Amino acid sequence: MSVVESPTTRRTGGSTPHRAPGRARRTRRNRQTTGLPWLLSLPALILLAGLLGYPLVRMVVLSFQNMRLRELLSGRTPPWVGFDNYTKVLSDAEFWRVVGRTFAFTAVTVVVSVLVGLGIALLMRRVTRGVRLFMIVAMMFVWAMPQLVAAQIFRWITDSDFGVINYFIDKLPGVDYQNHSWFVNPWQGWSVITTLVVWAGIPFLAITLNAGLTQVPKELVEAATVDGASGWQTLRNITLPILKPLLIIVTTLSVIWDFGLFTQNWVLRDGHPEPQFQTLATYSYTQAFGQSRYSLGSAISVITVLLMLGVMAFYIRQMFRIGEVE
């Protein structure tokens, strides 16, 4: 809370250092801040500390131990191994392949889904009210579908023995797609996974961006049109700058969601993804729970969180910068 407010507060203080009302307002607020807000947020803070803070601390501790099934079952404190787990993970070529794959997947998926989402949002501004309503309802249905269900349905659609995709492609003249397996070739397999994630991600993006587009003042667009600006110029110079804060937020959220990919590739590969279909989330899960290397899995998770923070720091800074300009 204080982080969000600080730039504004600083600015008010800086630009009008000697104005009495400003100072008075600030003191009044300070007095109020002392007890009540903290008290009110206490339940939430306790919950967060218990449900997020404690496991996080345990995970970090665990990553410096060597906990295997024997220790888990006997309750003995696992031996301390210092940075062994980290050196093991970081010197493993397989881990870096997983990292590279996770980043590449995130980049492709985020770019595609934001672009398509934006395209659909722009289209929604052009169509009649009835069509727009239809689009929103259709997308709401997609949005409402649980990830697990969607992934399971995609698994059936692409099944090599019973899948409806193979059936239809095979109907094309001169194409033999019977018993085609979509997961032999990693590029094909990842296209299926990416399609699923993009498809499920578009409703949120399109509906949010559509809401953002309604905030673009009509007069500005009209004025630009009168001045002879093309559609592309209007989009680039008027619509997008106004939409930018929202675009950055939805992109950030997409990065967070797509980076943690688990359900989709897990279900499409029937709970045992091959090495070429592992992402950081499934990799750490397989190591920890599949192979009972709880400490190694923890170390992978810690590294994942750190990698993620590196990416996120950039975006969060970007977000504050926008806040300051306005």
Next chain:
Amino acid sequence: MKRKIVAVAAIAATLLGAAACGSNDDDSPTTSASGAVDGKGKTLKVWLMVDAQTSWKNVVDDASKRFTDATGAQVNVEYQQWANHLTKLDATLAGSDVPDVVELGNSEFPKYVFSGAFTAINPADYENSGTWLQGLNDACGFEGKSYCVPYYAGARVLIYRTDLFKKAGIADAPKSYDEFLADADKLQAAGKSDAKFGAVYMPGQYWYSAMSWVKSTGGDIAKQDGDKWVGQLSQPASVQGLQRWVDMVKKYSKADPTKNENDQAGIFAQGEAAAFYGNTWEQGAAEQVKKDPNDPNSPLVDTKVKGKLASAAMPDVPSFLGGSNLGVTEKSQNKQLAAQWIKYFTDSTSMAGLIKANALPNSTSLLDKAATDNPGLAPAAAAAKNSWFTPQAEKWADVEKGNVLQTMLTDILTGKKSVADGAKWADDQINTILNES
């Protein structure tokens, strides 16, 4: 991110449970199953796998009834799914409220015995213990003591379409591997008008099958050398068997190279193959399916292949002896009662019930009886006599869970690796996993 937190919370929860429970002795005494135990007012918690519920629930109920009559203790049986039972077991055993009796697959047992999850038992307390099937019993031994009781076994056999065999001019099941290949050629030729048809349905990640072929040429998965395990797949004999399997699959199977054998009976029931390699009970699963798969009491409906199937031992190929064992958990509060229940559930009366339900009994002395009592079991009983088992390494379950062999097979079948390269890669993985401290 959210997923991560869930995973972390799960670890933390199990840790909490572990901390609350304290430690237990390494050298706990052997639990006896002989003598009378008064179990009045006590309830025994038993974890069995889902097969017992679907195929021989009457045997479970009968054994529990005899147990209750003798001891006065009640029994509460919970049925588990194969897909997630180990993860669930890990979390539960870390706590203090644990099941007293647990069933695990025989290849899963060594890891848990090594990790101290089960208490030592006295084999002499159990019926037929002198003739327990080697492949099941081997999984129970650790440092001179025995930690589990063999429960039932399954051997893989060739299940085939009698009508298609007849149509292709084949009178009988093949008697040798060469004959099997010749038959497959005939079947393939007879069915070539259908592009989806393959003589043999063999999914690419079916490693129990591939390893049986490896054994058929004298190969092996891994062997112990001093206190180290050494992967054997890249040895010439193993590569030869692997090549034999790959040639067969590539030539006769239209199955997905990235699928495993879990739904092979259902796919075979579509009628697009003349034979598959499966457990005896999979013949029934291919002939009839539940109308509503989610309802255990749902009526059965016939499939396209109903009444057209027969089974025979796969000629010249030793069968993987799959099966389950039962153990008494180290943290159980009712160890003696638990051992008593296992005694009833694995005695000759219970085994007779299992034979009726198409499962192989836990003892070689009962195999011949199984073949005469239930002619449908005869091929499996024959196959069980020529069977093999996975390496007796504590960490073997991690090789299975790590999908090492599955990945190797898919890579070979899709041409990503040659047989030799794939075998070399798998050996490296196996060496790392089995020898990890």
